[in-house]
Amino acid sequence: MEQLNVAVIGGGQSGLAAAYALRSRGLTPVVLEASDQTAGSWPCYYDSLTLFSPARYSSLPGLPFGGDGDRYPRRDEVVEYLLRYADHLDADIRTGHRVRQVRSADHGFALTLENGSELAARGVIAATGGFGYPNLPTLPGLDTYTGQLLHVKDYRSPEAFTAQRVVVVGAGNSAIQVATELASRASVTLASRAPVKWFKQRPLGGRDLHFWLRITGLDIAPLGRFMPDPPTMAVIDDGRYRGALDSGRPERRSLFTAIEGAKVTWEDGVSESIDAIILATGYRPDLEYLAPLGALDEDGCPRHRDGTSLTHPGLGFVGLEWQRSLSSASLRGVGRDADRVARRLTKHLART
Numbered sequence: 001m002e003q004l005n006v007a008v009i010g011g012g013q014s015g016l017a018a019a020y021a022l023r024s025r026g027l028t029p030v031v032l033e034a035s036d037q038t039a040g041s042w043p044c045y046y047d048s049l050t051l052f053s054p055a056r057y058s059s060l061p062g063l064p065f066g067g068d069g070d071r072y073p074r075r076d077e078v079v080e081y082l083l084r085y086a087d088h089l090d091a092d093i094r095t096g097h098r099v100r101q102v103r104s105a106d107h108g109f110a111l112t113l114e115n116g117s118e119l120a121a122r123g124v125i126a127a128t129g130g131f132g133y134p135n136l137p138t139l140p141g142l143d144t145y146t147g148q149l150l151h152v153k154d155y156r157s158p159e160a161f162t163a164q165r166v167v168v169v170g171a172g173n174s175a176i177q178v179a180t181e182l183a184s185r186a187s188v189t190l191a192s193r194a195p196v197k198w199f200k201q202r203p204l205g206g207r208d209l210h211f212w213l214r215i216t217g218l219d220i221a222p223l224g225r226f227m228p229d230p231p232t233m234a235v236i237d238d239g240r241y242r243g244a245l246d247s248g249r250p251e252r253r254s255l256f257t258a259i260e261g262a263k264v265t266w267e268d269g270v271s272e273s274i275d276a277i278i279l280a281t282g283y284r285p286d287l288e289y290l291a292p293l294g295a296l297d298e299d300g301c302p303r304h305r306d307g308t309s310l311t312h313p314g315l316g317f318v319g320l321e322w323q324r325s326l327s328s329a330s331l332r333g334v335g336r337d338a339d340r341v342a343r344r345l346t347k348h349l350a351r352t
Contacts, residue, residue, distance in 0.1 A: 004030045006345065007111055007121035009099045009289070012040015013082060014319025015127035017060050017335045019091040021342035022125075027349070029125075031091060032111075034098035038086035039079045041131045047157045048181055049075040052173060052201070052236040053332055057210045061335040063088050070208075078331070103292045107352070108314055122314065122352070123345050126302070127338075129319030130329050132286020136279065139169070141259030148276040152178055155278055158185045165273065167264065168250070170280030171196045172232050176241045178280055179250040188250035196252065197234035198242055209236060210332070220336060224322040225305060232282075285320060307341040313348045316341035 006022055008015045011033025022029040037043070051058055056069030058078075063085050065073065073081070086093055098114040108122040134151035142149070152174050164186045168179040171192035179190040190196075202208055213219035235241060245252050258265040265271045290296055295311045297303055302317050306324045309315035318338045319329055327333025 001110075001118050001120050004119055004121040006030070006123040006125065006349075007032060007099075007109070007119060008125045008127050009102075009111075010040070010127035010129065010319070011035075011038040011086070011093055011095065012042070012127070012129060012319075013060060013331055014040070014129045014334050014338070015125075016082065016085055016089060017338035018125045018127045018316075018318045018342065019089060019093070020061050020335070021338040022345075023089075023091060024339075025342055025346045027342070027346060029091060030119075030121075031093040032097040032099055032113075032119075033093065033095045034114075036095050037083060038093055038095065039082045040129065042075060042079045042082065044153060045075050046152065046155050046174075046178060047075065048177070049174075050177070051078065051331075053210045053330065054208050057208075057214070058331040060085055060331060061339070065331075099289050101292055102290050104312070109293075109312075123316070123349055124314065125316045125318055125341060125345070126287060126290060127318045128286040130285045130321040131283040133284045134279070135282040135284050137169075137281050139255070139259075140257060142277075145259050145262065145277060147262040147274055150276070150278055152278055152280040153283075158182045161186045161276060164275035166276045166278065167191050167256070167274050168278045168280055169255070170282075171235075172280065172282070173235050175280035176235045176237075176245075178278060180241055180244045182278075183244065183249040190245070190250045190252045191255050192252070193255050194232075196245065197232075199234045199236045201236050201238040213326070219327045219333065220325050222306070222324050223326065224324045224328060227322045290315075307337055308344050314345065314352070316345050 006027050006029045008018045008029045008031045011031045015031050019029045019031050051073050054070050055065040055073050059065045099111050100114050101112040103110045109124050111119045134153050158181050162185045166186045166188045168175050169191050179188050182188045254267050256264045256266055262273050263271045264274045295309050303310040304317050307317045321329045324337050328337050
């Protein structure tokens with residue numbers, strides 16, 4: 001069985017940041033990525049996805065994003081950046097290596113891969129992030145709906161919904177972006193339990209919001225430990241999205257109260273046929289491979305403090321929402337968390 005120093009599970013932004021931090025501390029990580037490229041979930045997002053943070057605030061440690069620092073990069077730019085970062089990173093990255101199970105073993109951990117082979121590692125960093133599994137909420141009658149039902153992870157572009165009646169469920173950035181884009185080709189309702197909350201993209205003096213988050217320290221404040229259930233983030237808007245909702249394209253309604261067949265019933269009792277429902281309801285961590293360790297709680301969430309496991313000192317996490325701060329799951333913040341986790345893991349390995 002091959003013996004590794006540290007196994008990093010996941011080769012997206014979180015895994016790459018973890019590998020950089022470990023190598024900076026003299027360790028030799030091996031990155032195990034399930035897919036055939038080191039871009040994480042980014043290639044799977046919808047075509048028009050655009051970052052809300054400017055390029056100057058959207059880099060991993062050691063390699064600037066490049067280009068105009070004030071632009072807001074699109075999905076394909078982020079994919080290209082991550083592939084470039086992986087090439088730039090002097091680390092052993094193995095694509096097509098899906099980890100199915102991690103168990104405790106003498107002097108560390110045993111990892112079983114999808115092909116049945118096994119690896120041993122003194123330390124493990126779970127860097128599959130918080131966007132592995134779509135969160136599918138329990139909504140009235142949703143399991144009986146006979147129209148097209150999909151999570152936003154399976155949405156790509158509005159053309160397939162031309163002239164249809166569509167409901168987008170959610171109140172976050174992705175829900176607003178997708179609903180507004182669809183409204184140019186379809187009749188769209190944005191449905192959510194609570195009204196949409198807004199942040200101005202440039203609140204003061206023309207500076208981007210992320211400038212103010214950085215200089216005030218709010219972006220790195222260690223608030224994650226006080227947020228076991230991360231809230232829906234306010235929508236960062238330059239005026240386009242709020243204007244679209246104000247004009248009724250898309251319209252916004254409270255969540256439907258019932259579904260029967262393809263018909264949705266709204267709070268006012270009115271029912272109508274809906275061609276498609278798109279759930280923009282977030283994601284859950286992809287960490288089932290850690291279940292044999294007992295490192296997860298009853299909901300499948302990691303037992304950790306600031307990314308260090310509370311059950312196994314040789315196990316760390318990188319890329320979770322609110323792992324430590326507001327920016328933990330973002331390009332701009334994951335490097336800080338990775339460095340903290342790598343520092344603690346290095347100390348643990350030195351002791352053992």
